[in-house]
Amino acid sequence: MDDDIAVIGIDCRFPGAADAAQFWDNLAGGVNSIREVPPGRFDWRRYFGDPREPNKTNSKWGGFIEDVDKFDNDFFHVSPTEAQLMDPQQRLMLELCWGCLEDAGYLPGSLAGSDTGVFVGVAGLDYRELLEARVPSVEAHRSTGNYLSLVANRVSYFLDLRGPSIPYDTACSSALYALHYAAQSISSGETGMALVAGINIILTPSTFISFSKTGMLSPTGQCRTFDAGADGYVRGEGGGVILIKPLKKAVEDGDHIYGVIKGSAINHGGRAQTLTSPNAFAQSQVIQEAYKRAGISPDRVSYIEAHGTATPKGDPLEITGLKRAWRYLERHFNVKASEGTCAIGALKTNIGHLETASGIAGIIKVLLAFQHRQLPPLVNFSQLNPNIELGGSPFYLVKALQDWQASGPAGGAARALVAGVSSFGFGGTNAHVVLQSYEAVQ
Known part of the structure; x- marks a missing residue:
């Protein structure tokens, strides 16, 4: 318990879900929250077309949250002028x-002056792009309203938190990098508690156009992770936050514990086929390292929340990396994981790829699944990608809502559940986090 870290608080706003309760209901119900770009963002009709043509995208779909333009500036002591120049990512981060x-x-004011840290995965600059295009006069608040460092720093300022306050941009793995370093900060004694978050807001067509030209986005508007019809991902937005502290202290303080962070690892894939090509070897290595640090053997792991970007090549490579990692870990721990004992799911099929917020969305999904002891279904799945082979392996896909049973010796509902969450950045930055349900000692 001494090295374990507890998750004691959650808040989120994801496509189709204004809070964690609605998020779980959507997951359990297999709800698909993808839709066309709403009118309040940009007119997709101006940009939809053949991506080989200038400024055209083959994607007009995404996962979007509501009321991204709404903010109670008085509550957060922000003037109307400053609020108008603030990136919605800063506004939403304060609320979450x-x-x-x-x-x-916790009364937020009770943490004033404490060494609580703020660690945020963030990269998007859509609001800055809008301001530069539509507000030619540069005002004083434009800089503080749009520098990514302020997404974390403004939270620390408002709550008077004295711990580290750091944004992380490793693309799709940003939030898990933030969690990795927040956990290290707590373990070293630098930070007593930490708010860990990921956020992404979509306001302009620029990234749609760029990613379409690289072939990343689905021209049919759905994430079909691990499916034979997978043809790319759909962008998504939203934000999630968790509060973490040492497990021993959480138990002493009587906190509600959603789950326990047992270990994490990060790495880079080095020189791959291209800058953005996934590297199954590096993915395997980061997974191996995470479970070695956690001290958890693979036969105890009963769920993996996959990165699962629904690309024809990326999905098979991810499964290859997982299988390679499991073979190594079986040798390392001298165990054998039984066939069909570790489920695989992918949140992107429900809400799209939240990019810098995707990792925290996966963490929150698993924490909620711990609470309900159920595994939500993989949406948009009909036939396995022919380049993926799961037969004879510990892995299987979750095709319907099912009860979640623990794996390993003496497995059963009474034992702790163990899960892993993967996030792989498109620049080669990989991360994996090992989570375990909290089972109070009677």
Whole structure:
């Protein structure tokens, strides 16, 4: 328990879900929250077409949240002028961090002056792009409103938190990098508690156009992870926050514990086929390292929340990396994982790829699944990608809502559940986090 870290608070806003309760209901119900780009963002009709043509995208779909333009500036002591120049990512982060502390049972003001840290995965600059295009006069608040460092720093300022306050941009793995370093900060004694988050807001067509030209986005508008019809991913937006602290301290303080962070690892794939090509060897290595640090053998792992970007080549490579990691870990721990004992799911089929927020969305999905002891279904799946072979392996896909049973010796509902969450950045930055359900000692 000494090295374990507890998750004691959650708040989120994801496509189709204004809070964690609605998020779980959608997951359990297999709800698909993808839709056309809403009118309040940009007119997709101006840009939809053949991506080989200038400024055209073959994607007009995404996972979007509601009321991205709404903000109670008075509550957060922000003037109307400053609020108008603030990136919505800053506004939403303030709201989510406040809600997370409330969910944990803490008066936000009670943390003033503490060494609580703020670690945020963030990269998008859509609002800055809008301001530069539509507001030619540069005002003082434009800089503080749009520098990515302020997404974390503004939370620390508002709540008077004195711990580290750091944004992380490793593309799709940003939020898990933030969690990795937040956990290290707590373990070293630098930080007593930490707010860990990921956020992504979509406001302009620029990234749609660029990613379409690289072939990343689905021209049919759905993430079909691990399916034979997978043809790319659909972009998504939203934000999530968790509050973490040492497990031993959480138990002493009587906190509600959603789950336990047992270990994590990060790496880079080095020189691959191209800058953005996934590297199954590096993915395998980061997974191996995470379970070695956690001290958890592969026969105890009963769920993997996959990165699962629904690309014809990326999905098979991810499964190859997982299988390679399991073979190594079986040798390392001298165990054998039984066939069909570790489920695989992918949140992107429900809400799209939240990019810098995708990792925290996966973490929250697993934490909620711990609470309900159920595994939600993989959406948009009909036939396995012919380049993926699961037969004879420990892995299987979750095709319907099912009860979640623990794996390993003496497995059963009473034992702790163990899961892993993967996030792989398109620049080669890989991350894997090992989570375990909290089972109170009677």
